[in-house]
Amino acid sequence: MRFAPIKAIFYSEFHPIQGPVVVYSVPEGSVVSGRPNETHKDDIVIFEHVSEYVIPKPALCNRLVSLTATSSRTIIGHPVSIEDAKYERNAFLFNLVFVFDSNDKTQPYEQVVRKMSRILRSLELESGLLSNKDTKPKVFSIMDQLLQDLNTYSNAESISVEFASPINLKLFQSRAPPATVHDWQVPVQVYHLARIVDRLWDMTILRVIPFINGALSVKRISEIADVELGLVRLSIQHLLYYGCVKLVDIFQYSNIYTLKSNNMLTLLENEDLQYEMLAFVRKDEHNISTLFTLLSSLKPGLTVKEWCEEHDVRSLNIDIRRLFVFGVLNNFLYRVHKYPVTSSTTVGSPTSMDLKKLSRFLDGKHHFDGLYCH
Amino acid sequence: MSLCDRIFKLAVDDVVFVGHPTLLNADRPRTGHRFARQIQRKQRTEQSNTEQLVLHGDDQDDLGYNDEETIITPLTPSFEKSVTTPIISSRPLPQHQNPQNCSPAPALIPTPTMATHPSPLIGSSTATKSKPTISPQQQPHHQLSMFNLVFAVIPEDDQEGTDCEVHYVYNNILAKLTAALKYEQLKRGYLKKEIDIIMGIRDEFHNGADLEHSSLARMLADTFHAMTNPDIPSNALSVNHVHTHLDLNSSVDISILIDRTILGGTNHCYSGESDGMVGGMVGGGGDRDKDAEDDDGGALARFQATHPPLRPYQAVLLLYHAEEILKSLPADSAPLLHDLIEIVTPTQSLENLAFALSCSLAQVYRLVCHLVYWKKAKVIDVINLRNMYVVSREADLSRLSKLDNELTVRVKDLDLGKMLSVMSTPRAFSSIFKDKSVPYLEIIALFLRNNLIEQCRMKLLIIIPKQIWTLKPEFENYVLAQSVNELTQDSALIVRNPLYCNETEAQMIETIALTQPQPFPAIFQRFVPYMTGKVHSEEMMYRENMVRKDFKAFMRFVICFCHIIEEVNLGLL
Secondary structure, three states: OOOOOOOEEEEEEEEOOOEEEEEEEEOOOOEEOOOOOHHHHHHOEEHHHHHHHHOOOHHHOOOOEEEEOOOOEEEEEOOEEEEOOOOOOOEEEEEEEEEEEOOOOOHHHHHHHHHHHHHHHHHHHHHOOOOOOOOOHHHHHHHHHHHHHHHHHOEEEEEOOOOOOOEEEEOOOOOOOOOOOOOOEEEEEOOOHHHHOOOOOOHHHHHHHHHOOOOOOHHHHHHHHOOOHHHHHHHHHHHHHOOOEEEEEOOOOOOEEEEOHHHHHHHHHOHHHHHHHHHHHEOOOOOHHHHHHHHHOOOOOOEHHHHHHHHOHHHHOEOHHHHHHHHHHOOOEEEEOEEEEEOOOOOOOOOOHHHHHHHOOOEOOOOHHHHHHO | OOOOOOOEEEEEOOEEEEEOOEEOOOOOOOOOOHHHHHHHHHHHHHHHOHHHOOOOOOOEOOOOOEOOOOOOOOOOOOOOOOOEEEEEEEOOOOOOOOHHHOOOOOOOOOOOOOOOOOOOOOOOOOOOOOOOOOOHHHOHHHOOOEEEEEEEEOOOOOHHHHHHHHHHHHHHHHHHHHHHHHHHHHHHOHHHHHHHHHHHHHHHHHHHOOHHHOHHHHHHHHHHHHHHOOOOOOOOOOOOEEEEEEEEOOOEEEEEEEEHHHHOOOOOOOOOOOOOOEEEEEEOOOOHHHHHHHOOOHHHHHHHHHOOOOOOOEEEEEOOOHHHHHHOOOOOOOHHHHHHHHHOOOOOEHHHHHHHHOOOHHHHHHHHHHHHHOOOEEEEEOOOOOOEEEEOOOOOHHHHHHHHHHHHHHOOOOOHHHHHHHOOOOEEHHHHOOOOOOOHHHHHHHHHHOOOEEEEEEEEEEEEOHHHHOOOHHHHHHHHHHOOOOOOOOOOEEEOOHHHOOHHHHHHHHHHHHOOOOOHHHHHHHHHHHOEEEEEHHHHHHHOOOOHHHHHHHHHHHHHHEEEEEEEOOOOO
């Protein structure tokens, strides 16, 4: 994944006489005071416009501050205030600010901005790097290297600082939180996990991985691997978060699947996907039109068993489970669930305890797969 | 100054402050301040002729609205909530911002801009008729020069969700309120007056003041409550969309559509009551969690899916009773909109509707878009007994008991659960209701209105079966060449796009056409361009001006040469 490029980095501090000033900026001229050059007006940050958010009042200090108010730029900084009697105004205020395009996603950089402010703060506390005129230019070389390394490699390794540990930074892709893993769901490996796993991985995950075969449900994996169910769920959720597995429903011949027609057309147009599907499902030679014809005859209400009988699918010698798993994973098939609901015309009331317990799930929100596990 | 009149977004840790700093003086060209310049020009004229100035009463403008009139809605504003807090801040007039230095400006359009969205259903009734009235509050010495309405948002989602939420708040709520406040301030000095009231109350009661006496504070509190905890009307069809009216100074009525899916907090759901044993077994939608995860079409694809272009053969289904919708319209709404709401039925196509209203189709489209935008109607295919319907993937089955009661009131002895169970398989409505006395139209409309069912449509692809491609050696060679490494001798060839097919494929299609009995060869050739798997049957019939009966007859003959993909039509709401 490519991260949004940093347009500029500038270091600003509160000067005892002049007030907020820009001390260094890379590339030079990207942050100006006064009127900008007319030709590059939109690409330049005018410091006076944003200075009260770069060197803010004490309430905003030591917090992550992001501002999108100028026409094309977003600035993110973490203003730092260090109070000490040795400074001219009993406090030293500085901010290392990152500049981005206003439409860019800046979330991956938030941790970097926080970490840099933390590092600069400790450097100032330990060695007075920022307040000492002789050592201050070191900040410029750090900024320069940061801009180049983060934009080129998405990480910055071993930026050396005198008298301190080197700075290591890395951008991480932010991922959406993983979906809840249910007991009846079946994890399918997207990558060959056995090849990438090593002994330093989490012990529970190492124990679970051999049983992730696209056929066993979470509950069944827990039983076979002899691992507590909650831990299996967590392990699968962890693998799901990193895109190593995907979840499908338990394959049964009573399942009903139907088409997502637009995605079916994608299958028809995408030859790579066709080859992948054929390699995954066939035991004999078949061409795509045969499978396409078979799949397009799926419809709501038709179970897999009925579909197999109607089209004599068994004679084609294909792996039916794999066909449906492939279809669901590639989003051109979806599972139609059955949701039992109570009805106003139903006479009588549940008698046995089991039925009474069951009746609270008959609200149209629980499908049969879920009910089996309850 | 330089950050004014544009979006202002400041994020401090997890809180995002979004505002639109607004200048009320008009000394800069090209900033959209024509109305402000017009007001200032009038002020200068009036000041130069103070003796001759005839003021209207302070309490009443020239439309008869009473500026001091307050809304009779007892509501205690609460600004202490942490989720979304509207704050008003004002700054003193900068020295160089003297309105006396303003340049004269063209006197045009005293209408507030309501962002880029369709005009609100409940619009401003003062927009174009009123003549600006000068009140003492608007004298330059007391004039407010700048204001900023700020919303504080704590997004719960990732960055994409945050940006979406902030821009939604800005475009749909904040920009509208700011435009209305600016208009009212320039026209009547409303904002200054209200700020004086608020400051007076604050001074008197310190921080624990009750701001109920300020209409501005009440309006902002109403906005806050509508966004964070909207009252869901009992007849609401969607808990995710709430239509709210905000009254500003009894002059501007602002309509806001609050989309709770964007603003977060979508946990509200109807409570399903379990009254009895298992009744119907309903084949509902796919696994919803998984679908949400799998739906990777992107925002544009989702928008296109939910907002397809309008077609003349489609119909409009009102989501509320016509009288209810008419009651919610503003006094100055278009008469054509009234007429449309009164006569529209889901069995009438838009083309017929335009004919009945004696207006152009474009006008009907515009009105329909308006109704759909404000969630008052949805676009469907004309309801017909022969249409194929199936239970929708998005059906909210937890509402069944409530809807069951509603259905029982209208049609006795009809079990909703059983009906949906039957409709879990796509089938024509006529095959479900043999009894003609059943008000099927009402039932279909009820189902469609509540998103319980959706229509299946047919799309076609051409397949060239073995009996065609073995007719000529060149056909055979071509098909075999297409099936390298995956060959089976009895397989068929699917023509992916007949519009861009090569010569051999075109010849094979022509051969298929010639095998049809008269008069179908010519009809087949006419329909070939649509057999791409993307054009559904209704569209084909409309474009080729063919009635359903003839199309069915045609399909009976060509069925073995076509792949039929039954697509579930996505809801247009």
